[in-house]
Amino acid sequence: METTPAIFQIAIDGPSGSGKSTMARRLAAALGIGYLDTGAMYRALGFAALRRGIRPSDPTDVEIMLQDVELDVSFADGCQQTLIDGEDVSPFIRTPDVSMAASDISALPAVRGFCVDKQRRIGETNAMVLDGRDIGTYVLPDADLKFFLTAGDDVRAGRRYLDLVKAGVSVDMNDVLHDLRVRDRQDSTRELAPTLAASDAILIDTSELSEDQVFDLMLRHCAARGLTRG
DSSP, X not given: OOOOOSSOXXXXXXXXXXXXXXXXXXXXXXXXXXXXXXXXXXXXXXXXHHHTTOOTTOHXXXXXXXXXXXEEEXXXXXXXXXXXXXXXXXXXXXXXXXXXXXXXXXXXXXXXXXXXXXXXHHHHSSOEEEEESSIIIIIXXXXXXXXXXXXXXXXXXXXXXXXXXHTTOOOOHHHHHHHHHHHHHHHHHOSSSOXXXXXXXXXXXXXXXXXXXXXXXXXXXXXXXXXXXX
């Protein structure tokens, strides 16, 4: 078996509801390395725009906001806190409105550059699992191991619906499915770093697999590459 490198990166990409964040957390914990939820950074900026009355798709107003806003990521007890101007906004960034705002704002080149610079600095200096929509293709194209998770629309929408209900958000399942499909279309067709699988990514359809089955499969791929720190 290969010797585990001191610093290595695992990229997990995929659309909303595919299970990538859950798997990223579990893999990071199992391997004893860090986990960076890159999507939370775009959600936080989308939330900041909405709170300031800015349209997340407006490049001029958003670029002005970027000159003033402070986006930081901190880690406590293995959990990521995403801060805007020193405030942890993690509890507020999983609503449908913020999800759409994140999709809109992440399509802006200035925002991508703003976030990707931070993501690369974190990922390239620490052993990390990073999840998002363009980690393996754009943020860290030389990541040591890449996964792309997917699942059927109905399955992913059902997972998102349950997450929102558990969080106390009142939503309609049909609305969740509609919003998910709109975001899929926006994220996969945007000009800069669209959501797609890297040519060397391991594809996993999680539709018919349990969480444990997906985790065990990914852990076996990690072991096969010698990424077994822990």
